[in-house]
Every structure is written in C-alpha cells, then in structure tokens.
Amino acid sequence: MDYAATRDEALARVADAQDLGAVEALRVELLGKSGSISGLLKTLGGMSPEERQALGPQIHALRESVSQALGEAKDQLESAALQAQLAHETVDLSLPACEALRGTVHPVSQVMDELAEIFADLGFAVATGPEIEDDWHNFTALNIPESHPARAMHDTFYFPDQMAQVGQKMLLRTHTSPVQIRTMLDAVKTNPGGAPIRIIAPGRVYRSDSDATHTPMFHQVEGLVIDKGIHLGHLKWTLETFLKAFFEREDIVLRLRPSYFPFTEPSIEVDAGFAIINGKRVLGGSGDAPGHGWMELLGSGMVNRKVIEAGGFDPDEWQGFAFGVGVDRLAMLKYGMDDLRAFFDGDVRWLQHYGFSAHDVPTLSGGVGVRP
CATH class of the missing domain: 3.30.930.10 (Bira Bifunctional Protein; Domain 2)
Structure with missing residues (x-):
C-alpha cells in the first residue's frame, strides 16, 4: 500500500474542507474508531515483527500528519468564524453595566x-x-x-x-x-x-x-x-x-x-x-x-x-x-x-x-x- 499517496489524498481533502462540520466529518472518517487510518493501525497487531518494524513508522507518520492537518484546519476555521462575528457584532462600552443586587442597612x-x-x-x-x-x-x-x-x-x-x-x-x-x-x-x-x-x-x-x-x-x-x-x-x-x-x-x-x-x-x-x-x-x-x-x-x-x-x-x-x-x-x-x-x-x-x-x-x- 502506498502510504504517501494515502497521506496526500487525506491532506488534500482536509485542505478543501469549508467549515467546521466538514472537518469533523473527516476526522471521524479517517481517525474515528472505525476510520480508515485507525483501521491501518489495527493491522499492526497481525504483522510479523519484520513487517511491523518496516510499516509501523509509516502508518504512525500518516496518522500524525492527518491529525495535525485536521487540528490546524479547525483552528483556522474557528478563528475565521470569530473574526466574522466580531466584524458584525459591536458592544457599546459607554453603556452602564447592569447593577448587581446589593443588601441594605435595615x-x-x-x-x-x-x-x-x-x-x-x-x-x-x-x-x-x-x-x-x-x-x-x-x-x-x-x-x-x-x-x-x-x-x-x-x-x-x-x-x-x-x-x-x-x-x-x-x-x-x-x-x-x-x-x-x-x-x-x-x-x-x-x-x-x-x-x-x-x-x-x-x-x-x-x-x-x-x-x-x-x-x-x-x-x-x-x-x-x-x-x-x-x-x-x-x-x-x-x-x-x-x-x-x-x-x-x-x-x-x-x-x-x-x-x-x-x-x-x-x-x-x-x-x-x-x-x-x-x-x-x-x-x-x-x-x-x-x-x-x-x-x-x-x-x-x-x-x-x-x-x-x-x-x-x-x-x-x-x-x-x-x-x-x-x-x-x-x-x-x-x-x-x-x-x-x-x-x-x-x-x-x-x-x-x-x-x-x-x-x-x-x-x-x-x-x-x-x-x-
């Protein structure tokens, strides 16, 4: 299996994600309990020691690359959403704050x-x-x-x-x-x-x-x-x-x-x-x-x-x-x-x-x- 090609394809899909919902769907598809990359990690248990030594680092590297890309995409989309909210919502700081309830002297x-x-x-x-x-x-x-x-x-x-x-x-x-x-x-x-x-x-x-x-x-x-x-x-x-x-x-x-x-x-x-x-x-x-x-x-x-x-x-x-x-x-x-x-x-x-x-x-x- 060409792990490099699998990584490039996954990273491209992450880069094309347009919103947080799409990023979360990709995370579940790739890294979830039944995800494709998670499935590759499960195959390590059935390999011979020689195969595990040769393929294990590649599978782990694939998982780390995709996980990092998903995290960066999520941060960028959240930051963009916050900036958009701040641009459309304003707070009048000159308004008095709500008065807190206070006790009184009897x-x-x-x-x-x-x-x-x-x-x-x-x-x-x-x-x-x-x-x-x-x-x-x-x-x-x-x-x-x-x-x-x-x-x-x-x-x-x-x-x-x-x-x-x-x-x-x-x-x-x-x-x-x-x-x-x-x-x-x-x-x-x-x-x-x-x-x-x-x-x-x-x-x-x-x-x-x-x-x-x-x-x-x-x-x-x-x-x-x-x-x-x-x-x-x-x-x-x-x-x-x-x-x-x-x-x-x-x-x-x-x-x-x-x-x-x-x-x-x-x-x-x-x-x-x-x-x-x-x-x-x-x-x-x-x-x-x-x-x-x-x-x-x-x-x-x-x-x-x-x-x-x-x-x-x-x-x-x-x-x-x-x-x-x-x-x-x-x-x-x-x-x-x-x-x-x-x-x-x-x-x-x-x-x-x-x-x-x-x-x-x-x-x-x-x-x-x-x-x-």
Whole structure:
C-alpha cells in the first residue's frame, strides 16, 4: 500500500474542507474508531515483527500528519468564524453595566447607630445584657415583686420551670431595664463606693403582642444616669437634646405628664408636639398651636429608691433618671413607615425601599455639641 499517496489524498481533502462540520466529518472518517487510518493501525497487531518494524513508522507518520492537518484546519476555521462575528457584532462600552443586587442597612440598624452616635456625644456608653433573663433582674430588682399588679402590664414569654436557675424563673426579657441593674451591680463591684453611670441599653425585647404597632419581638433603648444631685431638669434637657439631634430639628417641644412606672418615682410620660403635613405626623412645634397636637413618645422618670438599692447604691447619696423608647417607633416616625410588622417580614422590596445603601448611609448633620 502506498502510504504517501494515502497521506496526500487525506491532506488534500482536509485542505478543501469549508467549515467546521466538514472537518469533523473527516476526522471521524479517517481517525474515528472505525476510520480508515485507525483501521491501518489495527493491522499492526497481525504483522510479523519484520513487517511491523518496516510499516509501523509509516502508518504512525500518516496518522500524525492527518491529525495535525485536521487540528490546524479547525483552528483556522474557528478563528475565521470569530473574526466574522466580531466584524458584525459591536458592544457599546459607554453603556452602564447592569447593577448587581446589593443588601441594605435595615432601618433599625441605622437608628441604633444614630442613637449610639448622639448619646456618645452626651457622654453615654453603650451597655448590653442577656436576652434570656431571670425573674429577679427583669422584675423583682426593678420594684416589680411577684405579687405586684404591674406584672400584668407585661405579656411575658416564660420558659418551662425546669429551666429555672437558683430558684429564679427564666424568661425572654420584656424590656432592656435589666441592663440597668446589671450595670449598677458591675459598677459597685468595680468601685465599692459606686461611681457615676451614664449608659444607654439598646436591644431586642419580647412581649406576647402583635398588631400594626406591636410585634412579639421589637427593639428598645433605655437610658440610665446615676450621679449625685440629679433632678428632673437634667432628664428634660437630655431628652430635648437627644430628640433635637435625632430628628434634626430645633423646634422640638416636649410636654411632661405625670405617670406611673414601678421602677421610677416620680414617673413622667413625654409627649412631643407635631403637625400634620401631607397626611403624616411630623414632629416639631408646640402641640397647643393651631393645627398641631401632642404625640406620646416615651416613658421616663427619676429612678426609684428601691431600684437604686437593688443595684447596690445608697439612695441617700446617689440619685438618677431613666427613660425608655421603642427604636422601631423612632424609625417609623423619622423615616415615614406605618406598619411595624413590615420591619420583620423580610420582604426584599420593603428593604430596598426603606433600607439604606452601605455607600449612602445618612449621617446626623448637626450632632450634639454640648455635654450635660
């Protein structure tokens, strides 16, 4: 058999191939499992050693030549096809790229950061405590003993009795006020004589309630000041300064009303003046002005003597004030939301609308320039 002639014929056929389909058909015909050149390779097994030595190199050379020619033809045709595609298709590089989906900063997280920023300017530290709390820290130390009717004010999630610790029932904390007790006790341990305390305690709290303005889990921030010579004037100034900085308005007007909380005495409810603008309540101005009203905003008061004692301080030497407000409520008022339940639904559309881009988080323009 004339292997050189077979090679020349195969190479000529490869050179005449016009497209990738024709090149692939030739590869199968010549080098496939049943191809003609593959058949020649199979005959080597039946040859004598002398014939195999003489013909083997020629058959292998034939296969290598055809294989190389097919590869080069394929590369050339693919390159030509790409060039033709590039010549007919264009990309406008001036068009903006598709925006990738990004997460957002939740309004509650944003408000938490704003609160920490404001109160840091006022000299307050941020304190935290456990969300699974014991009955003593959550109620008893805050002047709410087991028989106290004020316990009916809280719809509490209790854990089974077998989870009790040292005789204390365990529960999901109903407010962040237990952090006040823990902070005072820690301060007394650090300094037996006690020490001035200025803290805020933001965090999650739990109550069995659910509607448009209540959820089983929500967020509170409580403030506590323990020092000598503290009076209601310090509390009013702190709240006014805080609210003016948070809402970024200088016309915030507060009204203090007598109230009752077991852990403060005297206790006061704080109302803020508002006006109706475009159908929404906007804080600012006196609630007694025409077209205005008063909105209940938070509870506060002077720390009860029994609470100061439970925290390890001498109430004849130390006084203080405390206040608490819902973080979710502050977010709703500042950023125009009307249903608290949406905060926890995890709806991406709501988060994209009310959330804040990590690159465009609002900052407080004024801040607080004066310390109490």
